[in-house]
Amino acid sequence: xxxxxxxxxxxxxxxxxxxxxxxxxxxxxxxxxxxxxxxxxxxxxxxxxxxxxxxxxxxxxxxxxxxxxxxxxxxxxxxxxxxxxxxxxxxxxxxxxxxxxxxxxxxxxxxxxxxxxxxxxxxxxxxxxxxxxxxxxxxxxxxxxxxxxxxxxxxxxxxxxxxxxxxxxxxxxxxxxxxxxxxxxxxxxxxxxxxxxxxxxxxxxxxxxxxxxxxxxxxxxxxxx
Numbered sequence: 395x396x397x398x399x400x401x402x403x404x405x406x407x408x409x410x411x412x413x414x415x416x417x418x419x420x421x422x423x424x425x426x427x428x429x430x431x432x433x434x435x436x437x438x439x440x441x442x443x444x445x446x447x448x449x450x451x452x453x454x455x456x457x458x459x460x461x462x463x464x465x466x467x468x469x470x471x472x473x474x475x476x477x478x479x480x481x482x483x484x485x486x487x488x489x490x491x492x493x494x495x496x497x498x499x500x501x502x503x504x505x506x507x508x509x510x511x512x513x514x515x516x517x518x519x520x521x522x523x524x525x526x527x528x529x530x531x532x533x534x535x536x537x538x539x540x541x542x543x544x545x546x547x548x549x550x551x552x553x554x555x556x557x558x559x560x561x562x563x564x565x566x567x568x569x570x571x572x573x574x575x576x577x578x579x580x581x582x583x584x585x586x587x588x589x590x591x592x593x594x595x596x597x598x599x600x601x602x603x604x605x606x607x608x609x610x611x612x613x614x615x616x617x618x619x
Contacts, residue, residue: 413498427451461487523617
């Protein structure tokens, strides 16, 4: 399950994004309306959380354009309390509305309710080719050697690769999904995580075939058929 967060407050993106990741969701984000449209088209999220007060394309216009392209649930956020904002947001096709400040737990509960309303829940398992990752049991299945028990960080790393269907995932996005931030100091930690994971799941860790390093980008998962 993939959620798009759109807000020009980097702290809110970090805190809220991490809370959603902890709940098992994949999170992509954008800091302005134009970037959000690009991410929306590229990532095809299952739900979007949109701040109204965005630079450039504001949240109202962004919601209108998204609604023209998709029926995914839209949650609007704002620091303003004007009733007219609520009316305008809902008239543009938004499904829910929250005023800042808010608790990440409350936002998570509202998101779960919206997803339940369209028959979706946070994914307990994700798969690609013969590989299946159980995010509850932290178990990778489908390997020739049998199921492998993973750590929570290893599971988050593979969850991101699997959800991207074999396409490369950038180092920055992996850092955010695994640790909740993209600090440069974590890049070595990511390399160490990949090394340990290859020792667990690769037939020949010195010549990895599952977890591919994509030069200049990040990593990709080649699950085969």
